[in-house]
Structures are given as structure tokens and as C-alpha cells.
Amino acid sequence: MRYLVSVIDDKITPGSTDRQPAISAFNERLIAEGHWVFAGGLAAPDTATVVDSRGEEAMVTDGPFLESKEYLAGVWVWEAPDLDVALALAAEASKVCDRKIEVRPFQ
Amino acid sequence: MSDTEAAITQAHHEEWARVVAALTRRFGDLDIAEEAAAEAFVTAVERWPADGIPPNPGAWLTTTANRKAIDRLRRENKRDDKQKEARMVYDDDPPEPLGAIDDDRLRLIFTCCHPALAVEARVALTLRMVGGLTVPEIARAFLVAESAMGQRITRAKAKIKAARIPYRVPSAEDLPARVSSVLTALFLVFNEGYLATGADTDPLRHDLTAEAIRLTRLIRALLPDNGEVAGLLALMLLTEARRPARVSAVGELVALDEQDRGAWDTALIAEGHRLVRERLAAAAAGVAPGRYQILAAINAVHTSARDMRDTDWSQVLALYDQLVRLEPSPVIALNRAIAVAELDGPEVALAAVDRLEHKLDGYHPYHATRADLLRRLGRSRESREAYDKALALAGNTAETAYLTRRRDQLR
Numbered sequence: 001m002r003y004l005v006s007v008i009d010d011k012i013t014p015g016s017t018d019r020q021p022a023i024s025a026f027n028e029r030l031i032a033e034g035h036w037v038f039a040g041g042l043a044a045p046d047t048a049t050v051v052d053s054r055g056e057e058a059m060v061t062d063g064p065f066l067e068s069k070e071y072l073a074g075v076w077v078w079e080a081p082d083l084d085v086a087l088a089l090a091a092e093a094s095k096v097c098d099r100k101i102e103v104r105p106f107q
Numbered sequence: 108m109s110d111t112e113a114a115i116t117q118a119h120h121e122e123w124a125r126v127v128a129a130l131t132r133r134f135g136d137l138d139i140a141e142e143a144a145a146e147a148f149v150t151a152v153e154r155w156p157a158d159g160i161p162p163n164p165g166a167w168l169t170t171t172a173n174r175k176a177i178d179r180l181r182r183e184n185k186r187d188d189k190q191k192e193a194r195m196v197y198d199d200d201p202p203e204p205l206g207a208i209d210d211d212r213l214r215l216i217f218t219c220c221h222p223a224l225a226v227e228a229r230v231a232l233t234l235r236m237v238g239g240l241t242v243p244e245i246a247r248a249f250l251v252a253e254s255a256m257g258q259r260i261t262r263a264k265a266k267i268k269a270a271r272i273p274y275r276v277p278s279a280e281d282l283p284a285r286v287s288s289v290l291t292a293l294f295l296v297f298n299e300g301y302l303a304t305g306a307d308t309d310p311l312r313h314d315l316t317a318e319a320i321r322l323t324r325l326i327r328a329l330l331p332d333n334g335e336v337a338g339l340l341a342l343m344l345l346t347e348a349r350r351p352a353r354v355s356a357v358g359e360l361v362a363l364d365e366q367d368r369g370a371w372d373t374a375l376i377a378e379g380h381r382l383v384r385e386r387l388a389a390a391a392a393g394v395a396p397g398r399y400q401i402l403a404a405i406n407a408v409h410t411s412a413r414d415m416r417d418t419d420w421s422q423v424l425a426l427y428d429q430l431v432r433l434e435p436s437p438v439i440a441l442n443r444a445i446a447v448a449e450l451d452g453p454e455v456a457l458a459a460v461d462r463l464e465h466k467l468d469g470y471h472p473y474h475a476t477r478a479d480l481l482r483r484l485g486r487s488r489e490s491r492e493a494y495d496k497a498l499a500l501a502g503n504t505a506e507t508a509y510l511t512r513r514r515d516q517l518r
Contacts, residue, residue, distance in 0.1 A: 001271045082273040083223060084281075105270045 003086045008100040009073035015098035026096045041074035118164040123239030128211030147172035213329045220289040228263035229292045310505035338400030341382035345406035348375035360505040364415040383407040420449040437466040453483040471500035487517045
């Protein structure tokens with residue numbers, strides 16, 4: 001079973017910025033235990049561009065599709081046998097990243 | 108009721124959870140398990156009057172439900188994960204052994220009360236899958252439209268399936284935290300029965316309190332060494348014991364000081380006291396009690412007293428102090444103040460209660476407690492105002508009647 005694990009940051013009270021060594025160590029463990037599929041950090045939301053080509057012409061808009069206090073800072077894709085395993089890893093991930101984590105199953 | 112009807116009702120009470128749980132284990136799907144269990148009971152209603160009650164109703168129901176589930180899967184064979192279903196149909200392997208506390212029903216309760224589900228969904232799902240209540244019954248109990256309750260249950264089942272919430276008793280290290288989620292759900296069911304909300308419902312819902320006690324007894328049988336389970340069971344029994352004295356003939360709530368203690372259920376009290384003594388012995392041996400055990404001990408003090416004056420209030424206060432340290436909530440501070448009033452007088456208690464205003468302004472017992480303390484201090488005008496605030500927030504018909512009479516007695 002695959003889960004999308006989103007790292008949620010907060011513009012008003014952001015998490016600390018010195019997390020990379022701890023995250024790398026955690027990633028090594030995910031790989032060693034067979035949970036790792038993919039991961040990546042994202043650039044700031046204001047670097048986003050939204051494209052809407054449902055009409056005749058493609059509309060290109062600057063900025064994220066949603067202006068909010070909370071935003072997506074990065075993602076993992078994990079392989080885990082069930083939600084309890086994913087949630088236990090997410091609890092560690094939240095500590096390691098110093099941010100909230102959303103766990104959502106793939107269909 | 109005929110003997111057969113009585114046997115079916117009894118089987119429904121005793122075997123529903125076992126049948127649903129056994130099918131969930133085999134088919135890995137709550138919907139299939141629930142529908143097949145329901146069909147098996149329908150078949151029992153059709154067949155038992157003619158064929159007689161089977162010697163082992165539980166086994167008969169499980170076998171019948173298994174067959175219904177397989178029939179259903181074969182009928183729906185067009186569905187996408189054909190192979191997975193085919194495997195389930197032929198999977199007759201015994202369940203993997205999982206330790207002493209394992210039981211299919213216990214796994215079912217832990218699945219329904221998983222922390223990834225909303226609290227209301229946990230309560231509803233537990234009543235449906237473990238308690239066997241129908242969706243309309245659960246909707247009525249929580250004053251929610253049937254369609255909304257149906258959706259809540261459907262959504263919870265869909266999340267269990269899509270997110271793969273496991274059908275499993277948590278590991279020993281996770282058990283205490285997960286048991287507390289189960290106990291919260293059961294306590295909510297009990298409380299709704301003990302002080303039901305709504306203008307058109309009975310003020311006391313014995314069906315809900317009885318169901319909560321029955322399910323807690325089940326958990327107790329499955330986890331006999333868990334102190335909080337014993338504590339919650341004792342708390343429920345000692346509270347339920349006072350039910351016969353709690354509402355007057357005219358439908359008014361009767362406060363503890365005016366209750367006819369002769370009407371209390373002595374058998375429930377004896378059982379509750381036995382459990383509290385068992386936990387006290389454990390506490391003496393160094394096991395720190397949790398909130399339900401302390402609340403049960405407070406209720407044991409109340410149910411030991413011959414009348415209100417005879418109550419050992421210093422003991423009650425000491426227990427509240429212990430509870431406040433464990434769980435510093437304003438509601439507990441409010442209840443503690445009621446004991447303070449008995450020991451140090453209403454003036455001291457009122458000062459403590461007034462400090463809680465900003466946290467409890469929307470909570471009717473806060474205003475009702477204040478009203479009572481102000482009444483005892485002879486501050487009638489302020490007392491009347493507090494009763495009015497309490498009445499505007501109270502949702503229980505018997506409690507409204509009580510508060511109205513108290514207010515109207517003020518000169």
C-alpha cells in the first residue's frame with residue numbers, strides 16, 4: 001500500500017530550518033526498511049504557476065492555486081503494509097521535520 | 108414474546124459482534140461482514156420458528172453469514188479485484204495466533220475506534236458494528252438525521268478500507284493509548300444515555316446506558332488486567348445504580364441531595380464497589396490510577412453514604428485534587444468546587460467557580476452550579492440570573508424542569 005506523506009509548513013509560525021541532517025538520516029532508515037519510494041522538498045509556494053487549458057487558450061497565472069496560512073513544503077511516497085505503520089513513521093517524520101504531516105493513501 | 112423471538116433477540120445481543128468480527132477477519136471488509144451478518148439474522152427469523160432453535164446459535168449464525176457472504180461475492184464476481192475476492196472465498200486458514208488477549212471482537216472494537224477516525228464516527232461505528240444497533244437507532248440516539256448518520260458510518264468504513272486501517276489489536280506499547288480511544292467512545296455512549304439531549308427524547312436512555320455497560324463488560328472480559336477498563340465499568344455501574352432515583356414522577360431531575368437512596372440498585376453498587384476495591388489494592392501496590400478509576404472512586408464515596416450529610420467530602424475532595432493533577436480541565440475544577448462548597452462553604456466555592464467563567468461560559472453546569480451557590484448565599488437576584496443562563500443552555504428535559512423549579516422558588 002502506498003501513502004502520500006505531505007509536509008505542512010505554516011507561514012505565520014514556520015518550523016525550524018536546520019532539519020536537513022536529521023531528515024537525511026531518517027531517509028536512510030526509510031530506504032533500509034523498505035518504506036522509501038520517493039521524496040522531495042518543494043520551493044516556496046510563491047514560485048508556483050497555475051495553468052488552465054480547459055478553455056480555448058491556455059491561461060497561465062502566477063502564484064499557487066490557494067492562498068493560505070498553511071502550505072505544502074515537501075512530499076514523501078512511502079510503501080507501508082497498513083495505516084498504523086504509516087502513522088508510526090509519520091509521527092517520527094513530524095519530529096524530524098519539525099512540521100505537521102498529512103498521510104493519505106493512494107487509490 | 109415467543110421463545111423463538113426471545114432466542115433471536117438474545118442471539119443478536121450475544122452473537123452479533125462475534126459474527127461480524129469473524130466475517131471481517133475472513134473477508135477483510137466491514138461492509139461484506141455487516142451485510143452478511145444482517146442477512147444471517149433475517150434467515151434466523153424466517154427459519155428458527157419452523158426448524159427450532161439450533162443447539163449452537165452462534166455457530167449457526169456464523170456459518171449462515173459465511174455462506175451469504177460467499178454467495179454475494181460470487182454474484183458480484185464482475186468487480187475489479189476478482190482474484191483477491193476469490194482468494195478470500197477459499198481462504199479457510201485459521202487466523203494467525205496473536206497472543207493471549209486476541210479476540211476477533213476486540214480487533215473489531217479497535218478498528219472501529221481507530222484514532223484516525225473522527226470521534227463521532229468511532230462512536231457510531233462501534234454501535235453499528237459491535238453493538239448491532241441499526242443506523243436509524245444510532246441516528247435517533249444522537250439526534251442526527253438518518254441520512255447524515257448513514258453517511259458518517261459509510262465514510263468511516265470507506266476510510267478504513269482506503270487508508271488500510273488494520274483489523275488488529277494494537278501492539279503492547281500502543282495498547283494503553285488505543286484503549287483510551289475505545290473507552291472515550293463507550294463513555295460518550297453512556298453519557299448520552301444518562302443525560303439525553305433533546306426536547307422529544309426520554310431524559311434517561313436506558314437502552315444506551317445498557318449498551319455501553321454491555322460493551323465495556325466485553326472489553327473487561329477481553330482485557331481483565333487493564334485498570335482503566337475496570338475503572339470505567341465501575342464508574343458506569345455506580346452511575347447506573349442511581350438511575351431509578353434520578354427522575355421524579357413528574358419528570359424532573361432529582362439532584363443527589365434529594366434522591367431516595369433506598370431506590371438505588373444495590374446489586375450494581377456492590378459490583379461497582381468490588382471493582383473500585385480491586386483498583387484501590389492495585390493503587391496501593393504502586394499502580395497509578397487513571398481518570399476513570401478516580402471518577403469511579405468518587406462515585407464509590409457517594410454510593411457508600413447513607414445520605415448527603417453522611418458523605419465523606421474530604422475524601423471526595425482529595426480524589427478531585429488527584430484528578431486535577433492528572434487532567435487539569437476546567438470541568439474537573441468545577442466539580443471539585445462542588446466538594447469545596449460542602450467542606451468550606453459556598454462562599455469559598457463561589458470564588459473558585461467564578462475564576463472559571465472565561466472557560467466555561469457556554470457550559471450549562473457552570474451556570475447551574477453558580478446559581479446553586481448564589482442561592483445558598485442568599486444572593487437571590489444573581490442566582491436567578493444564573494439559573495436563566497443555565498436554562499438557556501440546558502438540553503435535557505428533566506434538567507430543565509429541575510432548574511426551572513429551583514429558579515421559581517427564589518424570592
